[in-house]
Amino acid sequence: MTRIIQSLSEVARDYEVLFCDLWGCVHNGQTPYPAAVAALQAFRAGGGTVVLMTNAPRPHSGVAGMLARIGLPDGCHDLIVASGDASQEAMMMGAVGRKVWHLGPSKDDAFFEDLPDWVADQPAVTRVSFEEAEGIVCTGPFNEMTETPDDYRAKFLSAKARGLKLLCANPDLVVDYGETRIYCAGALAQLYEEMGGESLYFGKPHPPIYDLARRKLAAMGGDAGPDRILAIGDGINTDVAGGVGEGIDTLFITGGLAADLFGDDVENPDAGLLETWLEGQTSHPVLTMGRLR
Known part of the structure; x- marks a missing residue:
């Protein structure tokens, strides 16, 4: 049975590194959560290392810019590792071909433009029309505030018939933008698979993003073993899995995507409701908390 805790400080001494999710844990897409910020700052002050690990479909530099715009204070983290980083690596290695159709909003253009230095030695990847494409790179719906995966059924039928692979830059299905729940690239990739297409994933819960985090930690001189790392997140099928x-x-973190399932007090999940819900899940957390603090 998972252990419900009230504060990260209760277990901080047991870990050297946090792999901490962002959306739903540290912010809601519009503003940071002060208690979560304070918890991360305290962990670092105690000698720990904080890796902000996000399924955002853009490079870590773009994530850093977004965090600055919504007012995340300094001193919260040591590294940012994004699904966008791991997915970029795969794209530049030719995972879905060299001519790709970008399914996603223009705000994600940095995925194709803000490239790491090592790609200079790789053949170019070019964005082309759907008709010319060898593969699809999906960073989300074109209009995430109004569209649903079903809006893409016709396009996906054509893509499947042509044998196009879909690189999913964000495995999340949904996120809450303030009070609005919006679909992510993962929901589109899931539909494509259900229709018989092939989707490729590089963010949580898949290994590439964790491999990338370990490489970045090693470059910093960090060598924490698995027993000294704690993964934090509100996605049972991404962060926990x-x-x-x-x-x-x-x-x-029960107070994120699943906040309405565990009683009226978001900060304090009902233990009975939580236990019953977890019995139906395939992945089970060691620890649980209402909101990160």
């Missing part, structure tokens, strides 16, 4: 798959302890 990914941590379990990597042999890492997990802290499930």
Whole structure:
């Protein structure tokens, strides 16, 4: 049975590194959560390393810019590792061909433009029309505030008939933007698979993003073993499943995507409701908390 805690400080001494999710844990897409910010700052002050690990479909530099715009204070983290980074690597290695159709909003253009230095030695990847494409790179719906995956059925039927692979730059299905729930690239990729197409994933819960985080930690001189890393997140099928798959302890934040399932007090999940719900899940966290604090 998962252990419900009230504060990260209760277990901070057991870990050297946090792999901490962003959306739903540290911010809601519009503003940071002060208690979460303070918890991360305290962990670092105690000698720990904080890796902000996000399924955002853009490079870490773009994530950093977004965090600055919504007012995330300094001192919260040591590294940012994004699904966009891991997916970029795969795209530049030719995972879905060299001519790709971008399915996603223009705000994600940095995925194709803000490239790491090592890609200078790789053949170019060019964005082309759907008709010319060898593969699809999906960063989300074109209009995430109004569209649903079903809006893309016709396009996906054509793509499947042509044998196009879809690179999913964000495995999340949905996120809450303030009070509005919006679809992510993962929901589109899931539909494509259901229709018989092939989708490729590089963010949580899949190994590439964790491999990238470890490489970046090693470059900083960090060498924490799996038993000294804690994965934190509000996605049972992404953050928790990914941590379990990597042999890492997990802290499930119930007050994010699943906030309405565990009673009226978001800060304090009902233990009975939580236990019953977890019985129906395939991945089980070691620790649980209402909101990160």
